[in-house]
Amino acid sequence: MRLAIVGTGAVGASVAELAAEYGHTVTALADSRSAVTDAAGIDVESALARKRDEGRVGSGDPEDALNGAYDCLVEATPTTLGDARPAYDHVRAAFERDRDVVLANKGPVAERYADVRALERESEGRLRFEATVGGAMPVLSTIEDCGPAHVTGIRGVLNGTANFVLSRMAVEGLDYEHVLAEAQDLGVAEADPSFDVEGTDAALKCVIVANVLARGEREYTLADADVEGIVDVSSNALRLASGDGRTVRLIGEVVDGSVRVAPRTVPTNSPLAVSGTENVVQIGTTDAGRLNVSGRGTGGPETASAVLADVRRLESTARD
Amino acid sequence: MRLAIVGTGAVGASVAELAAEYGHTVTALADSRSAVTDAAGIDVESALARKRDEGRVGSGDPEDALNGAYDCLVEATPTTLGDARPAYDHVRAAFERDRDVVLANKGPVAERYADVRALERESEGRLRFEATVGGAMPVLSTIEDCGPAHVTGIRGVLNGTANFVLSRMAVEGLDYEHVLAEAQDLGVAEADPSFDVEGTDAALKCVIVANVLARGEREYTLADADVEGIVDVSSNALRLASGDGRTVRLIGEVVDGSVRVAPRTVPTNSPLAVSGTENVVQIGTTDAGRLNVSGRGTGGPETASAVLADVRRLESTARD
Numbered sequence: 016m017r018l019a020i021v022g023t024g025a026v027g028a029s030v031a032e033l034a035a036e037y038g039h040t041v042t043a044l045a046d047s048r049s050a051v052t053d054a055a056g057i058d059v060e061s062a063l064a065r066k067r068d069e070g071r072v073g074s075g076d077p078e079d080a081l082n083g084a085y086d087c088l089v090e091a092t093p094t095t096l097g098d099a100r101p102a103y104d105h106v107r108a109a110f111e112r113d114r115d116v117v118l119a120n121k122g123p124v125a126e127r128y129a130d131v132r133a134l135e136r137e138s139e140g141r142l143r144f145e146a147t148v149g150g151a152m153p154v155l156s157t158i159e160d161c162g163p164a165h166v167t168g169i170r171g172v173l174n175g176t177a178n179f180v181l182s183r184m185a186v187e188g189l190d191y192e193h194v195l196a197e198a199q200d201l202g203v204a205e206a207d208p209s210f211d212v213e214g215t216d217a218a219l220k221c222v223i224v225a226n227v228l229a230r231g232e233r234e235y236t237l238a239d240a241d242v243e244g245i246v247d248v249s250s251n252a253l254r255l256a257s258g259d260g261r262t263v264r265l266i267g268e269v270v271d272g273s274v275r276v277a278p279r280t281v282p283t284n285s286p287l288a289v290s291g292t293e294n295v296v297q298i299g300t301t302d303a304g305r306l307n308v309s310g311r312g313t314g315g316p317e318t319a320s321a322v323l324a325d326v327r328r329l330e331s332t333a334r335d
Numbered sequence: 336m337r338l339a340i341v342g343t344g345a346v347g348a349s350v351a352e353l354a355a356e357y358g359h360t361v362t363a364l365a366d367s368r369s370a371v372t373d374a375a376g377i378d379v380e381s382a383l384a385r386k387r388d389e390g391r392v393g394s395g396d397p398e399d400a401l402n403g404a405y406d407c408l409v410e411a412t413p414t415t416l417g418d419a420r421p422a423y424d425h426v427r428a429a430f431e432r433d434r435d436v437v438l439a440n441k442g443p444v445a446e447r448y449a450d451v452r453a454l455e456r457e458s459e460g461r462l463r464f465e466a467t468v469g470g471a472m473p474v475l476s477t478i479e480d481c482g483p484a485h486v487t488g489i490r491g492v493l494n495g496t497a498n499f500v501l502s503r504m505a506v507e508g509l510d511y512e513h514v515l516a517e518a519q520d521l522g523v524a525e526a527d528p529s530f531d532v533e534g535t536d537a538a539l540k541c542v543i544v545a546n547v548l549a550r551g552e553r554e555y556t557l558a559d560a561d562v563e564g565i566v567d568v569s570s571n572a573l574r575l576a577s578g579d580g581r582t583v584r585l586i587g588e589v590v591d592g593s594v595r596v597a598p599r600t601v602p603t604n605s606p607l608a609v610s611g612t613e614n615v616v617q618i619g620t621t622d623a624g625r626l627n628v629s630g631r632g633t634g635g636p637e638t639a640s641a642v643l644a645d646v647r648r649l650e651s652t653a654r655d
Contacts, residue, residue, distance in 0.1 A: 160648065
C-alpha cells in the first residue's frame with residue numbers, strides 16, 4: 016500500500032523507516048509545518064534527516080500530504096482531546112477521498128468514536144486503530160477475532176510510565192517523587208508526566224476498548240471514565256501490600272459497561288504484576304476463558320509494528 | 336458461512352453448537368461412520384443427541400458431508416501422524432471444490448505442510464489453522480499480523496496436561512505417578528497420556544509454527560523436532576530448583592530454525608511458569624520486542640472459538 020504519514024514523532028518516523036521492510040511505499044510524510052510527497056515513493060531517510068537538521072520534513076504544504084496519491088493515511092500526530100483536532104480533520108479528509116485510515120492517535124476513537132464511525136460508513140475507506148491501545152500488544156485484533164460480542168471485558172496495565180514508577184517503588188522502597196525523577200532521567204517519563212501518572216493515557220485506551228465492545232449501542236469519551244492516577248500511592252502502601260504477598264499497579268478496566276482506572280493491589284505473582292514499562296491486558300471471553308496478552312506498550316518501532324499490522328490487515332481484507 | 340464439520344469430538348461438537356451464535360450455518364456434520372446434511376442448516380442439537388444415544392450423527396454416508404453444499408470445511412477429526420489421513424484427504428476434497436478449510440486437526444500442517452500448501456495454491460480456497468497451536472491463544476494470528484518475516488522465534492508452554500502435572504508436583508511435592516493419576520481422575524490427562532506427557536503434542540504445535548516461520552524455505556515434520564517429555568522429571572528435581580527460586584516446565588521452542596521440546600527450569604516468577612492447564616507463548620519480534628500470549632490451550636469451546644475466529648477472518652479476507 017501507498018502510505019501518507021501525518022506526524023513525524025517517534026511513531027510516525029518509525030512507520031516511515033519500517034514501511035519498505037513491510038512491503039509498503041511512503042508517498043507522503045507531513046509534520047505540522049510542511050510535507051514531502053512523491054507518488055513513486057519519497058526518500059524517507061533524507062526527509063527525516065531534514066526534519067532533524069532544519070525542523071521540517073519538506074518544502075510543501077502539510078495539506079499536500081492529504082491531497083496527493085496514497086491508499087492509506089497513517090495518523091500519528093500527538094493525541095488531542097475534546098474535538099480531537101487536527102487528527103479528526105485528517106481522518107475526514109482521507110475518508111472523503113475513500114482512502115483507508117490507520118490511527119496511532121487516540122483522540123478520534125476515544126473522544127469522537129461515533130463521528131468517526133459515521134465518516135467511515137459514508138466512505139469506501141476502512142478504519143483500524145490497533146496502535147491506540149497497548150502499542151505492540153495484539154489487543155484490538157484479539158477482540159476482533161473473538162468477536163466483540165463474545166468479549167466480556169478487559170483488565171490490565173496500559174501505561175508503561177506509571178507501571179515503571181510503581182514497580183520501581185516496590186522494588187527499591189523509594190518514594191514516588193524520587194522514582195519519578197529517576198524515570199524522567201531515563202526518558203521513561205516526560206518532563207510533564209501528568210498524562211501518564213494521572214491515568215489519562217490508560218483511561219483513553221480503556222475508553223477506546225469500551226467503544227469497540229459497545230458496538231454502537233453507546234458512545235464513550237474520556238469523561239465517562241472514572242480515573243485515579245498514581246500520584247498519591249505511597250511507598251508505605253506498597254510495603255503494607257508486600258506483607259500480604261501483594262503489590263500495587265495502575266489497573267485500567269472495562270467491565271459491565273464501566274470504564275475505570277485506579278491503583279489496585281494485585282498478588283505479586285499475578286499476570287497483572289508486570290515490571291518496568293511492560294503492559295498487560297486480560298481479555299475475558301464467553302467461550303475461551305481469559306486470554307492474556309503482554310508486551311511493550313510504547314515505543315516508536317513497537318507502535319509502528321502495530322500500525323503496519325493494521326495496514327497488512329487492510330490490504331488483505333475485502334472492501335464491501 | 337456455511338460450515339461442513341468433520342469430527343464430532345469435543346472440538347467438532349463445540350463448533351457445531353456455537354456456530355449460530357457466531358453467525359454461521361452448519362450444513363453438514365460427520366463422524367467416522369455417518370453424516371447429516373442440510374443445505375439450509377442441520378438441526379445441531381438433534382444430531383449431537385443422536386450421536387450420544389446411537390453413536391452416529393446421522394443416516395447419511397460420511398462422504399456426503401464433503402460432497403454437499405458448504406463454504407468452509409472444519410476438520411476436527413483426531414490428529415494422526417505420518418500421512419495425516421483421513422484429515423489430509425478431507426482437506427484435498429475441499430480444496431478440489433475450491434472451498435475454504437479451517438483445521439483443528441494438527442496432522443496436515445505438522446506432517447504434510449508442503450503438500451497442503453500446494454493443494455491450497457492450486458485452489459481458490461484458503462487454509463487457516465489457528466486452533467492447531469495453543470487453542471484459544473492468538474498465536475498464529477499474532478505471527479501473521481507481525482508478518483512471519485518479522486518473528487524471530489517462539490518459546491512457551493504448549494501442553495496443558497504436562498503443565499498441570501509439573502505445576503501440581505511443584506506445589507504438592509508429590510511424585511510424577513501420583514500427580515498423573517490425579518490428573519487422569521480429573522480428566523486432565525487421558526487414560527493413555529503418552530501424547531501429552533511425552534511431549535508429542537507440544538512438539539507438533541512447535542513444528543506447525545516452524546513451518547509458518549520458514550515461509551516455504553524448508554518443511555518441518557515431527558521427525559525434525561528434538562523431543563523430551565516429563566516422564567523422568569522427579570519431585571527431587573523440582574525441590575532442588577525451588578531452592579534457587581526456579582521451577583520446571585515443559586518448554587517448546589522454535590529458535591534459529593530448530594524445534595525443541597524439553598523440561599527446563601524457569602524462574603518461578605517467569606511468564607513461562609504458568610499454573611494448571613494454562614498455556615503461554617512468547618513471540619520474539621524484530622521491531623516490537625517480545626509479545627506474550629497466554630490462556631486456555633485446550634477444551635472444546637476454547638478450541639472452537641479459535642476455529643470460529645479463523646472462519647471470521649476468511650469471511651472478511653478477499654480471495655485473490
